[in-house]
Amino acid sequence: MTPKRKRLWLVVGSLAVLGFAATLVLTALNDNIVFFYSPTQMAEKKIPPDRRFRMGGLVEAGSVKKSADGQETRFRVTDTNKTVEVVYRGLLPDLFREGQGVVAEGSLGADGVFVAREVLAKHDENYMPPEVAKALKEAGRWKESK
Known part of the structure; x- marks a missing residue:
């Protein structure tokens, strides 16, 4: 075989090795990327x-229903x-309340109900998760805090 x-x-x-490595990296990143959506x-x-x-937004007033065992x-x-219906099995954060901002991570069930694996509530009176604030601003429903 010649040197050329x-x-x-x-x-x-x-x-070929570089292309294979790039494919592996992109596949791993795609599996770990979690997108954010508002109900709209x-x-x-x-x-x-x-x-x-x-998925994030505000917890609708009067919509929170707990199961008899308190787990769901x-x-x-x-x-x-x-508006999107959400079901969560587990203990909710102490700061979870109606009318407050929330971000839930999970997947959409076949029946259209969002099945949350994790629920995050805002941590003080003036804080709004950035994704929720952006979604509310885009919907024209953002209210500035006083």
Whole structure:
């Protein structure tokens, strides 16, 4: 084999290994990326069931219902334009309340109910999760705190 041919095979082999490594990295990143949607964005997009993402908005007043054993909680999250039913099994954060900002991570069930694996509540009176604030501003429903 001539030196020119050896060099060609080395370049081709290096590019193949580099391409394979890039594919592995992109696949791993894609599996770990969690998108954020507001209830309005969820209604506009066709999100496949069992696709993990974050959804946020305000907990609708009067919508929180706990099961008899206290382990399952159902509530609605709204961006004041659209509303999404959420079911969560587990203990909710102490700061979880109706009318407050919330971000839930989970997936959409086949029945259209969002099945939350984790629920995050805002941590003080003036804080609003950035994703929720942005979604409310886009919906034209943002109220500045006093």
